[in-house]
Amino acid sequence: MDLAVSITRSWSRRSGVGSNCWRDWLNGSSGRDESMRKLLLPATLIVGLLSAPVFAQRVELFGGAQFVHLQPSYNAVGWNASLTGNFKHVLGITGDFSGAYNSRRSDSSVYTYTVGPVLTARLPVVQPFVHALFGGATVKTAGVSDNAFAMLLGAGIDIGLRKGIGLRLVQADWLMTKFGDQNQNDQGRVSAGIVIKF
Numbered sequence: 001m002d003l004a005v006s007i008t009r010s011w012s013r014r015s016g017v018g019s020n021c022w023r024d025w026l027n028g029s030s031g032r033d034e035s036m037r038k039l040l041l042p043a044t045l046i047v048g049l050l051s052a053p054v055f056a057q058r059v060e061l062f063g064g065a066q067f068v069h070l071q072p073s074y075n076a077v078g079w080n081a082s083l084t085g086n087f088k089h090v091l092g093i094t095g096d097f098s099g100a101y102n103s104r105r106s107d108s109s110v111y112t113y114t115v116g117p118v119l120t121a122r123l124p125v126v127q128p129f130v131h132a133l134f135g136g137a138t139v140k141t142a143g144v145s146d147n148a149f150a151m152l153l154g155a156g157i158d159i160g161l162r163k164g165i166g167l168r169l170v171q172a173d174w175l176m177t178k179f180g181d182q183n184q185n186d187q188g189r190v191s192a193g194i195v196i197k198f
Contacts, residue, residue, distance in 0.1 A: 060084040060092075062168060064193015068100040068110060068175070071184040076100035076110060080171075080191040084118055094118045096133050096152065098189070108141040112150050112175070120158075127158040127166075137177050148179040158195050166195040 066080040078100035086092035093115065100110045114135030121128050137150035154173030158166045168191070175187040 058086055059198040060086070061196045061198070062193060064168060064191050066098055066100060066189050066191040068098070068187075068189040070110065070175075070177075070187050074102065074108075074110075076102035076108075078110075080189070080193065086120075089122060090120055092118045092120065094131055094133065096131075096135075098191075100189075108139070110140075111138045112136070112152070114150055114152055116152075125160055127160070128155065129158065130155045133173075139179075146179055148177045150178075151176045152189075156191075164197050166197065168193050168195050 060083075062080070062082045062084070064080055065077065067075070067077050069075050078098060080096070080098040082094050082096040084092045084094040094117075095115045096112070097114075098112045102108050112135065114133035116131060116133035118129055118131040131152070131154060133152040133154075135150055137148045139146050139148070152173040152175055154171060156171030157169045159169055160166045171191040173189050173191075175189055177184045177187065
């Protein structure tokens with residue numbers, strides 16, 4: 001502290017600037033200083049945003065709505081929920097569960113339950129992610145159900161609204177299922193909803 005004061009006093013004496021130079025500059029005593037002050041605030045904000053460390057939350061909970069398309073022409077709407085545990089800054093593991101319902105086809109429903117790794121780019125406002133999820137799917141039609149292997153490969157974008165709360169603008173997944181010996185590859189789902197981070 002004493003060193004800073006002595007350097008400032010020494011500079012003031014040598015340059016002929018009075019002890020009120022900083023107060024005069026902050027109050028805008030000259031036109032040149034006024035333009036510098038106007039540039040200082042935006043520059044400080046930009047540097048602060050770019051250099052602020054972004055820490056990954058340990059647990060993320062997602063809940064929202066989904067639209068799913070299955071082969072050959074099955075379309076349905078429903079819910080999608082996931083729980084993600086982040087054990088590294090960009091790497092985590094996700095458990096994803098969803099249900100979709102179509103009352104036009106004899107009250108049929110589709111459920112998926114998958115788990116897998118997720119990579120997230122921890123940017124200050126927008127957080128894009130990719131995941132690869134593996135598990136199962138259950139299709140129920142007219143009281144009869146069938147189970148299959150399911151794989152979801154997809155990506156999405158989260159936007160932070162407030163501390164601990166975000167909005168998943170979109171999550172798009174390619175869905176592959178294998179019922180018996182038949183692979184269904186031309187399938188997908190789109191989800192959106194709320195993300196809560198703990």
